[in-house]
Amino acid sequence: MSLLEIRGLRKVYGQRLLFEIPGLTLERGQSTLLVGTNGAGKTTLLRILAGLEPAEIAEYVFDGRKIAVREISRLAPTVVYVHQHAYLFHSSVAANIAYGLQGRGLSRAEINACVDAEIEWAGLREVAQVPTQRLSGGEKQRVALARARVLKPKLLLLDEPTANLDVDARRQVGDLIAHMGRGDDCVLVATHDPELIARSWSARYVLENCALADLQM
Amino acid sequence: MSLSEAALQALHMLLEGDPSLWGIIYVSLRVCFFAMLLAAPPAIMLAFLLANFSFPGRRILVVLIQTLQALPTVVIGLILYFLLTRNGPLGAYGLLFTQGGMILGEAVLAFPILAAMTLSALQSADPRVTETARTLGAGSIRAAWTLMMEVRFAIMAAIVTGFARVISEVGCAMMIGGNIAGVTRNITTAIALETSKGEFAQGIALGIVLVAVALVTNAGMALLQGKGGLK
Numbered sequence: 001m002s003l004l005e006i007r008g009l010r011k012v013y014g015q016r017l018l019f020e021i022p023g024l025t026l027e028r029g030q031s032t033l034l035v036g037t038n039g040a041g042k043t044t045l046l047r048i049l050a051g052l053e054p055a056e057i058a059e060y061v062f063d064g065r066k067i068a069v070r071e072i073s074r075l076a077p078t079v080v081y082v083h084q085h086a087y088l089f090h091s092s093v094a095a096n097i098a099y100g101l102q103g104r105g106l107s108r109a110e111i112n113a114c115v116d117a118e119i120e121w122a123g124l125r126e127v128a129q130v131p132t133q134r135l136s137g138g139e140k141q142r143v144a145l146a147r148a149r150v151l152k153p154k155l156l157l158l159d160e161p162t163a164n165l166d167v168d169a170r171r172q173v174g175d176l177i178a179h180m181g182r183g184d185d186c187v188l189v190a191t192h193d194p195e196l197i198a199r200s201w202s203a204r205y206v207l208e209n210c211a212l213a214d215l216q217m
Numbered sequence: 218m219s220l221s222e223a224a225l226q227a228l229h230m231l232l233e234g235d236p237s238l239w240g241i242i243y244v245s246l247r248v249c250f251f252a253m254l255l256a257a258p259p260a261i262m263l264a265f266l267l268a269n270f271s272f273p274g275r276r277i278l279v280v281l282i283q284t285l286q287a288l289p290t291v292v293i294g295l296i297l298y299f300l301l302t303r304n305g306p307l308g309a310y311g312l313l314f315t316q317g318g319m320i321l322g323e324a325v326l327a328f329p330i331l332a333a334m335t336l337s338a339l340q341s342a343d344p345r346v347t348e349t350a351r352t353l354g355a356g357s358i359r360a361a362w363t364l365m366m367e368v369r370f371a372i373m374a375a376i377v378t379g380f381a382r383v384i385s386e387v388g389c390a391m392m393i394g395g396n397i398a399g400v401t402r403n404i405t406t407a408i409a410l411e412t413s414k415g416e417f418a419q420g421i422a423l424g425i426v427l428v429a430v431a432l433v434t435n436a437g438m439a440l441l442q443g444k445g446g447l448k
Contacts, residue, residue, distance in 0.1 A: 050352055051225055052348055052351075073351060073352075076351055076352045076353065076354050077352065077353055077354035079352075080353065082350075083345050083348070083349065085345075086345075086349070087343060087345035087349045088344060088349075089346075089349075089363065089366075089367060090366075090367055099355075100353035100355075102360060103354075103355075103356075104354075112226070119423075129229045146327050147353065148353075151353065151354065174269075181309050
């Protein structure tokens, strides 16, 4: 059984058709790449998959369960969307990573242990207690990845995760993304960063001319 | 008496702990504190509803709140006087010329400022705040609380501005409180009275306190903000 199966997805802005996708399937454990020119609708597609943006969808089946369009956003944090320029709450790095863990019946010790593991994973030990406004772009992006990863989402949607980062930060973030999907979990990354595109992916798609197609390398 | 002599006498009165003077200051602070306590929760709640939900009459309500900010304090005093007077619709509560009445009046004055400034803060907040909260699994109530926390400095600024408005106004306090010595006489009504009697020293002393209160509240706000307000 696939993790996500979508049929009849169509997005229009007024009279303008942004894209029409007859079918899209994301298999479990798959890392998927999505490319396309600016304005092709990559961000919009990711936001639709996360339920942050309305669209016409004939069928959205997640984990074998049919989900109504307006209920898609309730899949969070099983489905997590990370913005191109991730928003970090005005608190510490550790508090940001802990955000999604709170209110889930976990003890403080359990939360601390999970946060600690993510801080280690993302290499944020030195800035763990620093207010997020003082972080560099690369550090912010790593916090956003750790904050999403700690929730163990089945589907992680990353929008241009390396945009506006310098070479070193891009490499660090790229390395982290390569290790993001765990077991049956799925990562879908929208990007036009050549370094990221050149990495190994289970599936590659291109969004162009209002349609989704396999990317020929 | 020259201005410098009056100012010196004012400092003496303050430092010697003149009981009538400090009683007046206490009335002002107490009334303003409870007025803010009464006005802030519903004003912030209303701002939240206006920022997040569309309903019939919403725009009219927003315009009304913005207009009420500019309403002269004496007009609010006048309306409340008619409501609270013995024969008025709320006369049975006996609030006219009491601190309770003043608290109500000052809360009415603070309400539109608090609501309008909080609404503006919420509307100008980054839309990614709520989206990020929701995608990380927060329910609508927690997402709303997160948004409030993210704009907390702007809400604090609204509270300080509201407090400044009510502690410095004289019209409503005079009309609803009646300037009764030891009961409803506050800093501003006392300054007006003392000045009209030619007693400048007490007026100046109270003026100094008013400025000091403004300074302390704003300094407290700056301290709370820390570097959070820094871009």
